[in-house]
Amino acid sequence: MADKIFRVNMSDQSCLVEEVPAEWLGLGGRGLTSTIVATEVEPTCHALGVHNKLIFAPGLLSGTPAANSGRLSCGAKSPLTGTIKEANSGGTSSQMLAKLGVKALIIEGKPEDGKWYGLRVSALGVTIYEEKELIGKGNFAVVEAVEKRLGGGIGVITIGPAGEMRMSAANISVKDPDGKLRSCGRGGLGAVMGSKGIKYIAVEPTDNKVAIARPEQFKEANRAFAKSLIDNPISKALGQYGTNVLVNIINEAGALPTRNFTGGQFEGHEKISGETMHDTILERGGKPQHNCHPGCVIKCSQIYNDAGKQYKTSGFEYESIWALGADCCVANLDDIAEADHLLDDLGLDTIETSVAFGVAMEAGVLNFGDGTGVCRILREEIGAGTPLGRIIGNGAGSVGRAFGITRVPVVKNQAIPAYDPRAIKGIGVTYATSTMGADHTMGYTIATNILGVGGSLDPLSKEGQVELSRNLQIATAAIDSTGMCLFVAFAALDDPNCLPALVDMINARFDINLTAGDVTNLGMKILKTERAFNIAAGFTNKDDRLPEFFSEEPLPPHNVVWDIDGKTIDSFWNF
């Protein structure tokens, strides 16, 4: 059974199942979502209007037994940044959609009646139901209710109240193997789903298997690939302490943005570190290792229980812990876990919202360190859609504009994540040049600047950072098209067997003969497609800049400023 394009029009609640155009056949994940957005969406359209489209696409290897291949890409024009946007997530839906033969699910139009709907995807197409019961409900309740209606094996893609209220920090959540949540976090895609009147998308389980053209070659390649991942030392650290292993590392590097980006070290870092988290999880009978989708061999997720040994949150990530912790000066993992849980339930990007809280603290809305206040505002203001809730739920830039603050860490209106660009200059190039606003996952130079993966490059020097970011952004665009978790990059950068095995799997799946060079070309093509969309939307190289305070306020302890000039940044696009 050949894959199809499932196209839903919410203006009249219709669905078509279409053949895949020839030029999209070799694409998946981000490569496909970005190509469809660039082809079908008017770049200057209102992101919450009838002309934007929301696209879900499994990766090229999603649904196969390939290790770590269960990422789901979601793309649209972003209401937060105004740029093209792709965000991807674990969970079970990517593999399920792939097995149903869904090459991409394109959602267009907008209901004029103001009603809410639920979608149900089967191999035959998409059925659309009016939804009333779940409107206003949090993501956990949606998953529970949809499972109750349609069975525990159902896949669920959902938005919380934040997405319903079309907040620019709203994410799209995807049910994980334990019925908990993973998120397509960044860029406000949940608001786009909300603007289309869709509360959730249910994905039917199936016994179908994804066809593999050369099964033996695939099996062998997958074995080598999985071994490469398992043996990698970074994979091991991620499996032990989760992504939160980074708190102590980045603090030590003096690059842990603290107190709304006024310092690079947080005195409470030990209290929120991966090591502390690991011990706390063990003490309370949580799970220090957990996979966000079937087939993951790294298992960087975990289950964090509260003091009463009850489940509190899972997928308790470094970025969330940094943002609520160091950036907001909350030195208490339980407060952070509570906020993380609330953010997941409301359906908000933890980075965007927490950085927004940091700016709100600078504005005097609440005090730095007030974790209880954060949770109160999440529940009573954002959850209720009050004016303050909307200001914060629309992200860091929104808070800065509302209160007239000038120290606002955003690029293209998207919050800068957990690595200060003054002290790790490579990641600053990524923030500046990313086609999607500030986003560490677009080109994770921390690997080479800090972790010594793929070589090493002094984080405080200007030299070589553009090349580093460029190479990683190209590779990332390709990896994001395969359905692979980005954490395969550590093995791919350091183990010569890893990338060939990945390419072999793609070749075996589709009976083709790509080379590593083809993969690089794919990455370059994706970046250029995304860049062209942004230019057509009105972006220029003036948007590829960090906020001026990074150039003017030295960051302790290194007392460094951002000093890569515009011309050098612009050379990023010389490829």
Next chain:
Amino acid sequence: MADKIFRVNMSDQSCLVEEVPAEWLGLGGRGLTSTIVATEVEPTCHALGVHNKLIFAPGLLSGTPAANSGRLSCGAKSPLTGTIKEANSGGTSSQMLAKLGVKALIIEGKPEDGKWYGLRVSALGVTIYEEKELIGKGNFAVVEAVEKRLGGGIGVITIGPAGEMRMSAANISVKDPDGKLRSCGRGGLGAVMGSKGIKYIAVEPTDNKVAIARPEQFKEANRAFAKSLIDNPISKALGQYGTNVLVNIINEAGALPTRNFTGGQFEGHEKISGETMHDTILERGGKPQHNCHPGCVIKCSQIYNDAGKQYKTSGFEYESIWALGADCCVANLDDIAEADHLLDDLGLDTIETSVAFGVAMEAGVLNFGDGTGVCRILREEIGAGTPLGRIIGNGAGSVGRAFGITRVPVVKNQAIPAYDPRAIKGIGVTYATSTMGADHTMGYTIATNILGVGGSLDPLSKEGQVELSRNLQIATAAIDSTGMCLFVAFAALDDPNCLPALVDMINARFDINLTAGDVTNLGMKILKTERAFNIAAGFTNKDDRLPEFFSEEPLPPHNVVWDIDGKTIDSFWNF
């Protein structure tokens, strides 16, 4: 005594008095503020940061006896639009500054101590005082207090609480001859003044006279010029009914934006019309004619009393009455007058804030028609700086983003004023191409599209609108440099004696020999200077567009959409 540049640095509260650079000698008003901003302000800087500069400049003829020459230009990078910005106002300060020999007052830097200051301008320079008593006070109280301290003849330029809170709709108010207020309304310049820690600028009275090189020629030209203004039929209508004469005219044209730009006629138009206002003013012992600065012969301002015959507001303008009236569906002049008074006292642009209320009404924050609710929110939310107050006080775009609304009438984030571009297409070209966001005063095509001044051009046709807007924008940029009120344009367009008399006055003042062609060249040069600043700030022709709803939602009663394409709009710049 030659004019000087007065330069204040708020970072260290210093002041320098400098010679005027040769290339600025022939400039005044907007021509000078825009040239200084373009020369000295980094286009990508944060508008509320240390690198923006706030510039005040009298016009070339300000301070002379020339009729209607008392406009004060204020320029900066706008925190609302991100573009270059000039807004001008009547009041007494322009003529007083000119008599003190102030070619321009440039305010740069930003106090690091968070303190507030008052400035006092004399012929010798600027003295800077710390200010405590007036912080948080409304504009009327500031004027009263400064007059009490320094005498009734003092000139006052002030910001209200909105400017202190750095709201993007904050204006800068200028004391008028009766101790009331006129405003540099648009683009949030009050927030820039607030960001520099300045609550007010006092301008000392003086017996100095502005030097006129050829006094007899000047006197004769001024006589002809004033006669031309007085005899003009539009001047007469403005003197009788104020600018609010337009409510019935624009309603009749089907272009009066109503209920957040969903209709072109307001059923309550008679209740808020200039004719009704005129009768009400007479009944209540107000003044139907009033001048906003000494030497005005048109007198379109008026003093509007409340039902108890007490002063309520003055300068009760069409734009304010339309925005609160038709756009918010408030069919009650007293509610509108109360809101106008509050807006003046808080220091908010009536257009931006009232259009923001229209969007808030669409979002369900309050009901259309709820004039009492508008006044309550002005007092209790905006005045108190609550989150809702900040959302609305940051303008229409802010409200749209906060509540996820797509029908948001802004260009470059500045609210569209009182003429629907679907039904008067020339003004749509002005909104789209203006260097400062949507602003009717940049190129007032209503003159020709509706009033039959300077010829006539079908407002519903696409033909000729770009040329019309271009010619008017060029002429306006020049007029805005003279210190002249824009309403001299009606006479200038229709009376062949008017413009030569104006040019003669400039020549007589400076002992030069400009031609009408030189004036046109000046206007073109100013527009290109402003455009270059915007391009360097990252603007492109994609920003020269109206919101998509204008192209898609037909406007009753003509049921027309905005249909001038991008390429045609871009041809505006072919000069």
